[in-house]
Amino acid sequence: MSLLEIRDLHVTYRSGGADLPAVRGVDLDVRAGETVGIAGESGCGKSTMAGAVLRLLPTGTKVTGAVRLAGEDVLTMSWGRLRAVRWSAASIVFQGAMHGLNPVRRIGQQIAEPILLHRPGTPAKKAAAHAGDLLEQVGVPAWRAGSYPHELSGGQRQRAMIAMALACEPQLVIADEPTTALDVMVQAQVLALLRDLVRDRGVGMLLISHDLSVLADMCDRVAVMYAGRIVEEGPGERLFTDAAHPYAKALAAAFPVIGDMASRRAPRGLPGDPPDPRELPSGCAFHPRCSVAVPECERIDVRLRPAGPERATACVHIGAPSELEVAQ
Structure with a gap:
């Protein structure tokens, strides 16, 4: 059984009297000791999906589907049970440590707080000592x-956030853009720390980033999201070097290849912008930006289908049509 099972997850925000579908039918699994990456441009639904896992989304957000953590559905938990699960069963490293840390409390106090909350009876001195050990x-x-x-x-702030996430020894750690705004050397150190965490502690990790090259190096599997859906999923390194979906290919091409002159190439940008969630195009949401779009792309909403060993993609050019595809 997977540590985390996400099934048919839909997340819809309400803004200005209109519905904004941010996540549209996502299925995803994370096993213990496995790192699963989520890639995509800003606004594709990555962080919204992460927030739904621990019910951290704004009040009034409509969330449907199932999010099972160790077999228990997070979306149907009582608030008391949810409070017990956060930090102890699953924790999150937020994007931007200065927004995730309390600016008027000392680092050690913030790391010790979840220990004191989730392990009643722990002496304050022992929690403080454990916070120092975690640092x-x-x-x-x-x-x-x-x-x-x-x-x-x-870099130290980001490491402190990771220490806080580990305070209660969770089974699952969600890392939402953990290296944002860090320089290249510090970024490499933080990523190495996360890799060691999975290897040494056997936790499951959901690693979110817009950088497909980082995910290819860090993750066992990578899922690429576009307009609230997963459009391709497969082994990390292979997805980066041999993507099937045109959007995944475009993400991979946006990063330079370093090597000898024969293999070196300049990065290529992707024209256009992601669609407005209130005005999604018909058929495949990517077709207005796709260089290989055909007329069928405008009327067929393709769902994930097999695209090779341990791979799936949602493209009309891959595989045969299925009854799950919806004609527009």
Whole structure:
């Protein structure tokens, strides 16, 4: 059984009297000891899906489907049960540590807080000592527990966020753009830390990024999202080097290939912008930007279909039509 099972997840925001479908029928699994990546441009639904896993979305957001964590549906949990699950069974490393950390509380206090909440009876001194140990484990000196967030570098703040996510030894860690705004060297250090976390602790990880090259290096499997749907899923490295869906190919082509002169190429941009969720195009949502679109793309909404060993894609050019595809 998968550690995390997402089935037919739909998330719809309400804005200005209109419905904004941010996630449209996503299925995804994460197993223990596995890193699954989610790639896509800003606005494709990556962070919304992550927020739905732990019910962190704004009040009034409509969420349907199933999100099962260790077999238990998060979407139907009572608030008391949900409170117990957050941090202890699943935790999240938010995008941008300065927004995720309390600026007027010391780092050590913030790391110790979930320990005190989820393990009643733990002495405050023991929780504080554990917070220092966690900082050491993520490469930050324990004495930094007495620092405020603004006194740390960007990389140290991000490491402190990871330490906080590990405080209650969760089974699942969601990392939402964990290297945003970090320089290249610090980014590499944080990614190496996350890789060691999965290897040494056996946790499942959902790693969200717009950088497909990072996900190809870090993840066992990668799912590419566009306009709220997964359009391709497969092994990380192969998806980066041999994508099937035109959008996944465009994401891969946006990053330079470094090597000898024969294999080196300049990155290529993707023209146009993602569609407005309130005015999604008919058929395949990507067809207005697709260089290989055919008339069928404007009227057939293609769902994921097999595209080789352990791979699936949602493109009219791949495989045969199925009854799950909806004519527009």
